[in-house]
Every structure is written in structure tokens, then in C-alpha cells.
Amino acid sequence: MKQIQKKNEGTRFKRTPQRLAILEYLEGNTSHPSAEDIFRVVSKRYQSMSFATVYNTLNTLTRAGELRELTIDPERKRYDPDISRHHHLICVLCGKIVDIPEKIGVELPKDMAEHFVLLGHHIEFYGHCSSCRKKNKEK
């Protein structure tokens, strides 16, 4: 069992039509879709697509570091094909998740380095997105 895993560790990602369809949908997608969002769209074009395949592919890509799994939505996992450093705002009115570029200076407390090994960070902003803001005529 372990041997099988080891043996195949270096095997490259098989490019099946289902995976290509998922990858194509994700490519450049900034909507932070859930597994269901992806399934709904991709299964329309790709008749026999199974939900399990969506999850399998998402997990494989996430483990390979080519996809980011977001925990910002308490109801379900969301996926972000943009793996560059950036943050997110979740609109508390419509639930939309919006990218926030990382031009934010985060100064970490000096004593943190003594206690923790820091690998990364992610900022969740809560607020009203621009379209909700317009709808409500805020400001």
C-alpha cells in the first residue's frame, strides 16, 4: 500500500477531459466558486460528470498547491485558482467574495517570531461590496 503510493508519487497529473473541463472553468475565474458551483456549470457541458470527480479534482489540485481552498464562507468550501498572495472581502449583504490585493502592510508583533514559526497569513475583510453599496446608495 505504502509502496504503491511511493511508487506513484512522481506520476504526473492525468489530463482527462473532465479535469480539463474543470481546469478550464477555473482558469482566471474570480468568483470563488464552491464545489457545487463548479459542478453545476461543468456538468452542463460535460454530460456524465460526477460530483465525486469535482471533489477529487479539487482536492488533488489543492494538495498540489495549484488551488487555494478558502474557509471564509462558513457554509461551504470555496476555491480560488489565484494562488498568488492576496486577501478577500466577504460582503455581509450578498455573500459575494471579492479579491483584495496584497498591498497591505501588515506589521506582525515582534514577539510573535519568538513563539511561532510563521508560514503565511490571510486577511478576511467584512463589509459591503461595491454593487451592494450602490444598491443601497451608501456614501
Added chain:
Amino acid sequence: MKQIQKKNEGTRFKRTPQRLAILEYLEGNTSHPSAEDIFRVVSKRYQSMSFATVYNTLNTLTRAGELRELTIDPERKRYDPDISRHHHLICVLCGKIVDIPEKIGVELPKDMAEHFVLLGHHIEFYGHCSSCRKKNKEK
């Protein structure tokens, strides 16, 4: 129906023994427990405790703004009785969630204010906590 709701809107939180047991467990608790964690401990002392009561109480407290629901753990909701502004580190080795004080200067991009109404933010740090760091003899 609406009238009934309205009538009771101002009703204060009833201090039942079950709720008191949950509150007591949460008081000063910095372990960021899940509903199950809470149920496990509290139901030991309080025989008849139901899982639903734990969830009901947690949701009521959260809605009342007296408890913070954390989404940092992708597997389950975690709860934090400390509602003051602070952030969290999740140890990628042991899964523990640790409080990070808010003495962090976060400078938001200037143009964000033009696009969004910002209500708050929360930083998720990823890293190795101090006990895992010691175990691994890091640094």
C-alpha cells in the same frame, strides 16, 4: 406570528442550567472549541444535555454578539468567547488555534474605501505553534 416575535424581541436570555453550564465552560476558554468539544465536556457534568441545546445556545449567543464564530478550521465551526478584536494562528502541524493580539498595524489600500464599506477584518496566520516548534526543535 410576526406580532409574537415582536412582542418577545426584547426578552432577555433565560438562564437555564444547561445554558449556564455552557457559559461556564466558555468563560475565559481560549481553546476555540467546536460544538462537539463543548458537548463532550458539558454533557459529562450535565447528564441530559442535548446536542441541539449546544447548537441553539451557541447560535443564540453568536447572534447576540456575545460569542464569535470562527471559520478558520475548514472541518467545523469553532467558537471564541473572546469577542475583543484579535486574530488567530492555526498550527498546520497540530491544528491548534492560538490567539494573536491585535497590535498589528494593518494599512488598507487607499482605493479600497472607494469600492467597499469596511466593517471589520480578521487575520488568519498559518504556522507552527510554540509546542510543535519545541517538539521539532525548530530554531
Added chain:
DNA sequence: GTATAAATTATAATCATTCTAAGCATTATG
């Protein structure tokens, strides 16, 4: 082309969370 590991599929299983309906406890009312 063929073997073989890996991917897909449908379906069942699991796990966290919410819902439901019945009974219980507390408080307000007469």
C-alpha cells in the same frame, strides 16, 4: 496495441449542523 495504474462513476456512508414536534419549566396574568 496492450498492460497497468489512476481516474471516473454511481451510490452509499459520514459528519456537521439544522429542523421538528412533543414535553417541560418559568414567568406573566387573572
Added chain:
DNA sequence: CATAATGCTTAGAATGATTATAATTTATAC
């Protein structure tokens, strides 16, 4: 006090997201 109203608790069923299973199919290397 009695009684009604309200809200709380409970067990268990229901839901929804995600993962596991097992049989079948497919991609890739030889």
C-alpha cells in the same frame, strides 16, 4: 394559586457538504 403563554430542552429525523467504496473505464508508458 391556577392557568395560559412563552420559550427552552430533548430525541430523533432531516439536510447538506464532503468523503469513501467498489466496479468500470481511460490515459499513458512500454
